[in-house]
Amino acid sequence: MTVGALDRMRTAGRVGRIQALLWRRPWMRAALLLGPGLTWFVVIYLASLVLLLITAFWQINPFTTAIERVWNIDNFRTLVTDGTYRLIILRTIGLATAVTITDAVLAFPFAYYMARVASRRVQTALFAAVLLPLWASYLARVYAWILILNHDGVLNWSLLLVHLPPASLGYTNWAMWIVFSYIWLPFMIIPTYAALERIPPSYLEAAADLGARQGRSTWDIVLPLALPGIVAGSIFTFSLTLGDYVTPLLVGGAGSSFIGNVVYGNVGIAHNIPFAAALAVVPVAVMALYLLGARRLGAFEAM
Amino acid sequence: MRPAALRLAGVSKRYGRVLAVDDVSLAIAEGEFFTLLGPSGSGKTSLLRLIAGFERPDAGQIELGGKDVTAVPPYARATNTVFQDYALFPHMTVAANVEYGLKVRHLPRDERRRRVAEGLTMVRLAGLGYRRPNQLSGGQRQRVALARAIVNQPEVLLLDEPLGALDLKLRVEMQAELKRIQRELGITFIYVTHDQDEALTMSDRVAVLNGGRIEQLGSPVDLYEHPANEFVAGFIGVSNLIERDGRRLVVRPERIRLLRLEETPEPGSHLEDGVVQDVTYAGMVTRYAVQLDRGGRLLVVQQNTESAARASDFRGRRVRLAWRPEQAFNISAAQSEGPEQQANA
Numbered sequence: 001m002t003v004g005a006l007d008r009m010r011t012a013g014r015v016g017r018i019q020a021l022l023w024r025r026p027w028m029r030a031a032l033l034l035g036p037g038l039t040w041f042v043v044i045y046l047a048s049l050v051l052l053l054i055t056a057f058w059q060i061n062p063f064t065t066a067i068e069r070v071w072n073i074d075n076f077r078t079l080v081t082d083g084t085y086r087l088i089i090l091r092t093i094g095l096a097t098a099v100t101i102t103d104a105v106l107a108f109p110f111a112y113y114m115a116r117v118a119s120r121r122v123q124t125a126l127f128a129a130v131l132l133p134l135w136a137s138y139l140a141r142v143y144a145w146i147l148i149l150n151h152d153g154v155l156n157w158s159l160l161l162v163h164l165p166p167a168s169l170g171y172t173n174w175a176m177w178i179v180f181s182y183i184w185l186p187f188m189i190i191p192t193y194a195a196l197e198r199i200p201p202s203y204l205e206a207a208a209d210l211g212a213r214q215g216r217s218t219w220d221i222v223l224p225l226a227l228p229g230i231v232a233g234s235i236f237t238f239s240l241t242l243g244d245y246v247t248p249l250l251v252g253g254a255g256s257s258f259i260g261n262v263v264y265g266n267v268g269i270a271h272n273i274p275f276a277a278a279l280a281v282v283p284v285a286v287m288a289l290y291l292l293g294a295r296r297l298g299a300f301e302a303m
Numbered sequence: 304m305r306p307a308a309l310r311l312a313g314v315s316k317r318y319g320r321v322l323a324v325d326d327v328s329l330a331i332a333e334g335e336f337f338t339l340l341g342p343s344g345s346g347k348t349s350l351l352r353l354i355a356g357f358e359r360p361d362a363g364q365i366e367l368g369g370k371d372v373t374a375v376p377p378y379a380r381a382t383n384t385v386f387q388d389y390a391l392f393p394h395m396t397v398a399a400n401v402e403y404g405l406k407v408r409h410l411p412r413d414e415r416r417r418r419v420a421e422g423l424t425m426v427r428l429a430g431l432g433y434r435r436p437n438q439l440s441g442g443q444r445q446r447v448a449l450a451r452a453i454v455n456q457p458e459v460l461l462l463d464e465p466l467g468a469l470d471l472k473l474r475v476e477m478q479a480e481l482k483r484i485q486r487e488l489g490i491t492f493i494y495v496t497h498d499q500d501e502a503l504t505m506s507d508r509v510a511v512l513n514g515g516r517i518e519q520l521g522s523p524v525d526l527y528e529h530p531a532n533e534f535v536a537g538f539i540g541v542s543n544l545i546e547r548d549g550r551r552l553v554v555r556p557e558r559i560r561l562l563r564l565e566e567t568p569e570p571g572s573h574l575e576d577g578v579v580q581d582v583t584y585a586g587m588v589t590r591y592a593v594q595l596d597r598g599g600r601l602l603v604v605q606q607n608t609e610s611a612a613r614a615s616d617f618r619g620r621r622v623r624l625a626w627r628p629e630q631a632f633n634i635s636a637a638q639s640e641g642p643e644q645q646a647n648a
Contacts, residue, residue, distance in 0.1 A: 205357050206390035208377040210404035210455065220403070224394045 049284070056278035065271040075278035085262070089282055092259045095173065096241035099180040100188075100234045106181070107188040107233065108226070112218075114189075115196035130186045138183065142250050145179045146170070149251065171253035179251050180241050187236035195229020196222065228298040235294055242283045259283055307366070308333040308459055308491040309354065314363030315515075316349055323349040324360070325515035331459075331493065331508075336485055338494045340502040341512035342538065347495045348387075350512070351461050354493065356380045368458050378407075383452035384461040387468075389444045391436040397447050398423070398432030404455040422454035425484060442473045446480075453484065459491045466501065478505055499539045503527065511535050527555070533634055544634070545599035551634045556604040558630040561591060562623040572625040575601070579617045591617060593624060 022029045057071050079085045114126050133141060148154045149170045156166040169175050199222060207217035245260025252258075259279055266276035294300070307330040316324040323346045331337045339347040352358045354365060356377035365373045372380055383404070391400050401422050405415040423429050426446035436444055445465060452460055465481075466474045482505055485492050496502055502509045503523040510520045511534075519531040530536035533544065536553045543554050562568060564576070577595040584607075591603040601624060 200388070200390065202386050202388055202390035203392060205355075205377070206384070206386060206392070206451075207403070207407075208357075209355060209382070209384045210451070211378045211407040212403075213378055216407060221392060 052277045052280055052284075055274050056281055058274040060272050060274060067273060075275045078275070079278060079282070085279070088257050088262055089259060091173070091257075092242060092283070093286060095176060095180065095258075096238045098177055099184060099241045100237045102177070102181040103185050103188040103237045104192075104230050104234060106185060107192045108223075108230065111189050111192035111196050111226075112222070114193050116201075130189050134186055138246070139250075141183060142179060142247055145175070145182065146251055149175050149178070171251065171256075173252065173256055175251045175253075176247055176256055179247050180244070183247070184237040184240050187240065188230070188233035191229045191232040191236075192226060193229075195226040195232075199225050231294045231297045232300075235291065238290060239283075239287050242286060307331060308335070308368060309493070310364075310366040311350075311354075312364040312366070314350070314353060314360045314365060316346075316353055316358060316360050318349075322515050324353065326363070327515070327517055328363075329510060329517065329520060331491060333458075333491055334489045336482070336492045336494065336505060336507045338496060338502045338506040338509045339512055340496060340499060340509050340538070342497055345512040346515035347497075347512050348463055349515075351384075351463055351493065351495050354459070355382055355384050355461050381458040382461055383455050383457040384463065385445075385448045385452050385465045387463045387465070389436075389448040391444055391447055391451070393436055395435075396432060397428065397434050397436065397439070400436065400447055401432070401451045401454055403451065408455075418454045419450075422450035425453065425487070426450045426480075441468055442477065445469065445477065449481075449484070453488060453490070456488075457490065459493060462492060462494045464495055464497070466496075466498075474501075481505065503539070511538060513538075529632065530634065536634055541602050543601050545595065545601060547597070552631045553634050554601065554626055554631045556590070556602040557588075558626055559601065559603045560625045561593075561603050561605055561617075562625055564621055564623055566623070568623065568625040569627070571627065573628050573631065575624045577601075577622060577624065579620050579622055582618050591622075593622060595624075 022032070055067075056075055057073065058067055058069050059072055059074060060067055079089070110126075110130075114123055118126060146153070150156075151166070151168060151170055153170065155169065159166055169178070203221050203225070204217055207221050208214075212220065243260060245258055245264055248256050248258040248261055259282055263276045263280050266272045266279065309331040311327055311329050314324055314327045315322065325346070327346075327350060339350055341347045349358065353360050356372070356375060360373065363373075364371060367381055392403065395403070398419055401419045402415050405418060410418075419432065420429070423432055426449050428443060428446050428450065431439070431443070436447065439447065445468075448465070462481075466477050469477060478501060481492075481494075494502075494505065503526075506523055508520065508522055509526055511518045511526065513534050519526060519535045521529075526535060526539050530539060530553065533542070533551070533553075536542060536544065541556050543556055545552050545554075560568070560572075568574060575595050575597065577593040579591050580594050580600075581592040583590040583592075587607060588604050589607055591605070593601050593603055595601060603624060
């Protein structure tokens with residue numbers, strides 16, 4: 001008996017018939033593969049997003065705090081006209097931007113060294129160094145920073161040791177900037193590294209051959225080709241900062257509230273769910289715009 | 304003799320335990336089309352990278368136009384390279400790729416524009432400057448890589464198997480194109496290839512490399528007609544080697560006449576009788592593998608001047624091979640005491 005005949009026998013029977021059917025009808029295979037994940041995504045994620053959007057156009061009874069299904073745009077009007085909320089929105093977006101830029105600046109040389117200079121062994125060690133902090137709990141790492149930045153923390157203790165005046169960074173926007181930049185840095189390093197590693201060494205040799213020194217070829221060749229990776233990383237750093245409310249709560253000061261904190265306050269304390277929903281739409285809209293921009297820079301080919 | 308555009312003196316390069324280039328010395332004249340020919344791992348690409356400056360030699364000296372450039376980085380050398388994978392910058396247009404070297408060297412804008420246009424015209428790509436490299440065919444990319452190098456007017460142009468990725472028809476076309484461009488520009492070309500046909504048809508002189516050493520350096524005619532050793536004889540052309548009376552003889556397959564036993568050979572010919580083992584029809588020619596009665600096997604190539612119908616009835620027949628004595632040459636055994644391991648070329 002030939003091998004081909006054996007194979008045909010093996011695919012006969014019920015399993016074989018199903019396989020043949022899937023082969024003849026590609027859409028069935030797609031449905032089987034994507035079905036579970038897609039259902040979860042549509043029901044849980046998209047449905048709640050739609051509910052969020054609908055709720056944002058309702059209001060509450062100021063006396064009973066019961067939700068009244070009366071269509072209006074008062075919640076959005078408050079967001080735009082009330083200076084406090086405008087400030088909070090701008091602070092959130094501004095800090096997310098600052099953290100993203102900081103991480104990009106810190107990550108590029110590090111990723112460059114990992115991808116193009118380091119030996120295999122050093123590369124593995126650096127990878128571990130980048131990923132290891134992610135094993136520790138987010139809260140543990142934020143608390144570690146509190147211990148460093150506190151008035152009588154490690155930072156001031158060290159400054160005192162070298163006879164410098166103490167810095168009062170604890171519970172300020174600066175503290176938030178430092179902590180966020182630290183926590184999200186791995187999410188910037190990894191995609192930047194991936195983009196840098198894909199650049200063939202011959203491109204840099206060609207640039208050198210055409211007269212470009214290291215700095216020039218880094219600027220002209222490496223940076224543009226790594227840009228999609230950097231933008232991909234920035235999606236993480238920007239969106240993660242934008243939606244965070246734990247770090248502002250723990251290391252931020254009195255004037256450090258994020259959108260997330262106000263949403264939390266409105267859900268848990270004020271029971272104004274429609275207003276919380278309206279506020280929660282803001283980061284979703286900002287992220288949508290951000291992703292559109294990122295797509296134009298080719299970030300999705302780099303992921 | 305024209306002045307030397309490039310001179311190598313005792314150049315060696317080691318990668319780990321592998322000696323990729325082993326004490327190579329040579330001088331290449333200005334305007335010469337010089338080819339480094341060898342199998343993969345013979346050190347030809349390593350040698351080219353040393354000349355371009357991508358690698359520093361462990362020993363020896365490299366001179367370009369009379370100046371010692373051994374310690375000069377690639378960006379300061381008057382050489383330009385056409386890379387095997389072309390290494391075109393994918394985020395730049397064709398024109399920007401070609402312009403890059405001129406821009407880095409701060410040439411005025413008008414001059415840059417003019418030279419880019421000239422360069423693209425020379426490689427027959429005028430009007431395609433706005434495209435991206437990924438919108439071009441393999442042959443077109445190869446031309447862009449060439450234009451990007453020549454617009455800088457290098458003293459020496461280095462070409463690393465530039466036609467390796469092209470199909471045969473395109474390759475033959477580009478060979479002629481490269482020759483034309485070299486003639487028009489008068490630039491010294493140093494050309495790396497493992498293709499003996501390419502080396503023979505294009506070059507003024509060829510250095511045959513093996514195990515990091517030069518086995519023979521000479522004109523294509525020298526190499527083909529008077530190979531210095533068995534390696535060169537085998538690498539350039541077909542290794543048609545027999546041993547007679549303790550001497551090793553090489554006869555090129557097209558110099559042998561294939562006769563029926565009853566035909567009378569030219570007087571004074573060397574004769575060998577044998578049996579045709581295999582006949583291969585190849586269009587223009589037919590190849591016969593003949594097992595000789597006195598030992599050894601020779602390949603004979605005959606032009607298909609008449610209809611090839613009679614070719615196949617030669618299989619298994621007894622034939623007589625004849626060649627004029629001056630067509631066979633003695634050869635020394637190959638000096639194959641090179642490094643045991645060979646670097647990748």
